[in-house]
Amino acid sequence: MGRLDNKVAVITGAASGIGLATAVRFAGEGAAVVIGDLNEDGGQSAVRQCRENGGRAVFQRCDVAAEADIKALIERAVKEFGKLDVIFNNAGLGGAVGTIEEVTVENWDRTMAILLRAVFVGMKYAVPEMRRIGGGSIISTASVAGLSGGRGPHAYSAAKAAVINLTRSVALEVGKDRIRVNCICPGGINTPLLYNRLPGGQETTAQFLSQIQPIPRAGLPDDIANMALFLASDESEWVTGTAMVVDGGLTAGAALFDRAGAPQLTVPGGFSGPSFEK
């Protein structure tokens, strides 16, 4: 018996990283999954991995910056599998990077469209479908960058903080419909979003990420998928409005005696696009 038997889930950004791991995990627990992403090759491969893990899945190309694409994704879930129980608003990228005076208004707006507006649009179209079936679970990927400054680029940090508070305000409105709204704040997870953009690639990034928090290893996509699974399942029936921190202890506080030589990240300015694009 799976923890998501008979549930139908839409996951954005499921061609890679956290979304991919979550799609495979959900499929293995009995859910039917609609995979939405810009990246078609990755999306098709995600479908195969979901099926290999014993679940049902379909891919639909989707640009989360387009309202119509998200609406169509949700319609696809209903058409293909009959209903919608879970939406995981997860697609993301680094977005506008650089110092505050380097960030252009255009890049700011593009970042907000993908990291924040897409989450709003996902909620907007998921709520009526979930109400129809007597409840559901909305999950979004925020970030520890949404909890304090200095843990991500400016636009990214602002967008993720907004996702956390949007989660709260919508949770208040739809609790009576048994629709739960939560988000996850991952710490440093070794996904293409980071390692395709950092010098040295996946191994160097793993090395770097293993040193930045109390638990001495890099975060893995499965660490977040496990939390998403908990929030998607009926085990969390009374959990709503929360920002679940999964960060190996990164934000727990400071150590009085910091380990010497804590590593630093430097990223050049500009716009950091979807991780599959070089």
Add this chain to the structure above:
Amino acid sequence: MGKLDGKVAVITGAASGMGRASAILFAKEGASVVVTDLNSQGGEMVVSEIAAAGGRAVFQRTDVTSEVDIKAAIDRAVKEYGRLDITFNNAGVAGAVGELENIEARDWDRTFAVLTRAPFFGIKHSIAPMRKSGGGSIISTASTAGIRGVAGLHAYSAAKAAVVNLTQSAAIALGHDRIRVNCICPGGVLTPLIYRGVPGGEEAAERNLARMQPIPRAGRPEDIAAMALFLASDDAQWITGAAMIVDGGVTTGNVRIRMEQLGTGGFSGPSFER
């Protein structure tokens, strides 16, 4: 296959409420459980219930205000089952309640002894056996009252806030040993702690609790047990220092302004425009 197969857990306050629900769930998921409480009769009943369902558990009478008792409960786990993987510091009382100016120092101290000092002892004495196991998961029951104060529950609010912060500092210190330290912040959960002595008892309490938060039902001990299980399991391998809120949304905010009062849909423009 259970989520806690082969693991050994100590749970305080396991004769009733959330501790009881967690002991039953942990055992069902394959853990061997040391059920501890002041209440021997209640504790023995939980052990029988677990045994009847085919699980493994023993009872050890424990007063969590006593460091010796807590250490003995942990030693019992190692003696009985060979190791320690999970400690759930959960025993609790409402403690010194009422108006600030009427709280006696003695009652303040007793509240802290149960709610704050006991989790400290639990963490302290779990470290050595968990290191030996190559890691472990320490969970404490804090409260939403530890995030935002509740008038009338002054000592309780302060004591639970201390649990949240102790969780964080311990997590930082113990991460390297793969010992994870987290707490759970429940909202209003229907247990004897809440309905004991309340006029109308359990039913009235349930009706009141159902209206307190966005999700229109009272919290159940099982809601908290499910989070405790998640934190105890390897699914939460990379989670430490976290305060997990399980409250039906009560701390999410306040619906002071009803949406209808702002109009249905549309856009609210600059205030000088009509």
